[in-house]
Amino acid sequence: METVLVQINNSKAYKFLEDLADMQIIKLIKKSDQAEQKLSEKYAGKLPSEIAYELQNFIAQSRNEWNSSSI
Numbered sequence: 001m002e003t004v005l006v007q008i009n010n011s012k013a014y015k016f017l018e019d020l021a022d023m024q025i026i027k028l029i030k031k032s033d034q035a036e037q038k039l040s041e042k043y044a045g046k047l048p049s050e051i052a053y054e055l056q057n058f059i060a061q062s063r064n065e066w067n068s069s070s071i
Contacts, residue, residue, distance in 0.1 A: 003029075 008014045020026045047055070 006017075008017070017026065017028060021028045
């Protein structure tokens with residue numbers, strides 16, 4: 001089985017999908033209305049702290065180089 005996301009542009013299309021669900025050909029899954037999780041919360045603690053520290057240093061260095069360069 002595969003799950004797909006479908007945008008419904010017409011009420012007849014939704015009725016058609018409901019009919020397919022009634023025939024047990026497809027299953028309709030309602031999209032959750034809850035707010036999406038912030039990326040900072042989603043990925044908090046995913047990197048080892050040593051790598052995160054190195055990444056922060058690299059970003060700071062890159063910003064400094066970008067800001068000091070003259071174009």
